Amino acid sequence: MTSAGRRPETLAQRNFRLIGEAAEIITGWPRVRDRLRAVHVPDAGGRCRGCTSQTRTAPEWPCALAFLARGGAPEDFTHPVRTSHRARLL
Structure with a gap:
């Protein structure tokens, strides 16, 4: 744990934040x-x-750029194909 009492962010958390x-x-x-x-x-x-x-x-759609261009809102991805792991993070 850091000096502030919080755990350091994981790579996945960092990527999601960015x-x-x-x-x-x-x-x-x-x-x-x-x-x-x-x-x-x-x-x-x-x-x-x-x-x-x-x-x-x-990559499977939505790719990172599609996700980014739509503001990171998973509800914007209504295409009936299987979504990637990026869309399931939320």
Whole structure:
């Protein structure tokens, strides 16, 4: 425990906190937010169309950028495919 009596934050807690902070910033950039929302959408297999890589499979939707562009609100992800672990954190 830290000197303040609190446990140090875990990596997952830190990442979740940082995504929330970034989501707050993105809300002030409507053009960036709207572009991320338009590009990071699910394909027929439930993977993100906007996350492309020549060496890896696209992540399951919602990806971190889709989550970020929607303000981190899990209720915004209503697509009927299986959601990723990111959306189940809340």
